[in-house]
Amino acid sequence: MTTGTTMIPHSRPAIAQDEIDAVTDVLQSGRLAQGAVVERFERGLAAYLGVAGGVAVNSGTMALEVALRVLGIGPGDEVILPSYVCSAPWQAVQRVGAHARLVDIEPDTFQIDTGLARAAITSKTRAIIVPHLFGLPADLTALERLGVPLIEDCAQTLGALEQGRPVGSAGVLTGCSFYANKLLCAGEGGMVLSNDSVLLERARALREYDGAPALNPLASNLKMSDMQAAVGVAQLARLPELIARRVCLARQYHEALAGAAVTLPAVPSGRSHVYYRFVVRLSRIRSASDELSQCIGRLERQGMQCRKPVFRSLHRYLGLEGFSGSEAAEDTALSVPLYPALADDEAAQICLAMRNEWRRE
């Protein structure tokens, strides 16, 4: 069936002439390191999210680590985070020496469960890391009512709204990632954003040590280069258009799969979805994880590469029990290719393959 067809990759960056020109300009300027373009990227993304400022760093993982450090979180403190997420938030919590308290997710939205987060709060809790997974906001309004500082993890979600406000504007701090496969990519890179100028100043002091008034043992070199920021600035200018293309593709997939034997992404009222990932759920009929890998194989033979959207839940790495929502997601969630660089005929091929796979008997 795939003879003569090339495999549609699970993800692919949307690089246009604007990005190429922007990097060329930086290369020709002779100023490659952190400078004016990084500052422009910081101001631009802060304005996009509606917050006071941002501090660009070298990865999303470091953005989360810096966010924890500027809040003074360290040994003896606890940070709540969901189990069903990539390992980055857990790594950040480990690196500052705090204890990660894992909680389960809401089974239908994949987002952190507010009730379970409330139950996990102790006298040592200093923050909740709130990832907005796959392009859908977590329930920020409910989480805010818990009265614990929120660190939003916007690595997978920018431009989505929760009760009318953009994700990334509600937390005391927000971390972003610009890794090559993210919604807004720069190859590698991250940013810490906040409305609090004191916290932003502390983040800046951790990012670099040159020119500091005194030696700071916690400072490091976490800088982003102007070459990466140039890609970021160009992507940011196109972000509304890139997101509109994602939403348009998602609509096509929803239509193609209407009535199909698979659960489509849920969008609770009061939230908008920007479809960083289009994640469907298989019904749990046969031996779950086998069924998932067989399904990935069948779709691959139809010319499209699918993935488990989270490689392994944190509680499984750590051998913890009692995370049925995360386990169901891990056993049944499948991410199909959806990104602005998909051509119309590729999207049509994907719709056809998915209809074949999930046709009702």
Ligand SMILES: *Cc1c(COP(=O)(O)O)cnc(C)c1O
């Ligand atoms: C990618 C990602 C990160 C980490 O970003 P890096 O830039 O790869 O370090 C953090 N959190 C989430 C939810 C991510 O998807």
